[in-house]
Amino acid sequence: MSQVKIYGIREHLLPIRNQLSEVIHSCVVDALQFPVDKRAHRFFYLDTDDFFRPATASEHYVILEFMMMEGRTVETKKKLIHLLYERIGEQLGLAVTDIEICILESPAHNWGFRGMTGDEIKLNYKVNV
Template identity: 30%
Template sequence: MPLARIEILTGKPVEYRQSLIRSLREAISDALQTPEGTLWIRLCERKEENFLIPPGRSGDAVLIEISLIQGRSAEKKEALYRTVVERLARDPGVSPDDVCIVVYEPPAENWAERGGVSAARR
């Protein structure tokens, strides 16, 4: 059950925001062979004064944080990064230089869903 959060500057059209969500969903599903029904994605918009973008990146910068249960290889995560960047470049057209991806891997006992059952017990 991957969790993903996309953070962007506020003011983008709804079609652009939906495209970010759709492209990220497809990238995670493809790269990690994750069923779409287990994936949670949130898009958070930030005012410019609340979202410091590093120098050299445009106002289209996208910060993506993905939480996964531990256990994927470095190669699998590298494939995820490449797939996300490729999908976002294709649709909605985000420059690869404007994408930052961070993966968090809490242990399975720190995840619960559907009635509060720990993922470590499934």
């Protein structure tokens, strides 16, 4: 299981929302081996005054927060991060200083979906990749 929260300044994030979602999803499919039809993205649009950012970042700055069940290797998570920087830069023109990524993990038993906990459910993809 993985969910993505995307934060950015409304006027800059809204116009690229669909394309950014596609790019993020392609990275998740390739790095985490997710099924193509599995996507959980949520966009959080902030006013400029409500989104403090590092001095090195422009108004195009976005934060990507991935919440996932534990089980992926360090190499898999690094692959996801590197793919995100590469593809977002190439396809959306965002600078690496405008992208911040954080992966948050918790045990499968802390997840609940389809009426079960994550450690009880049979998934159609692997978490231990």
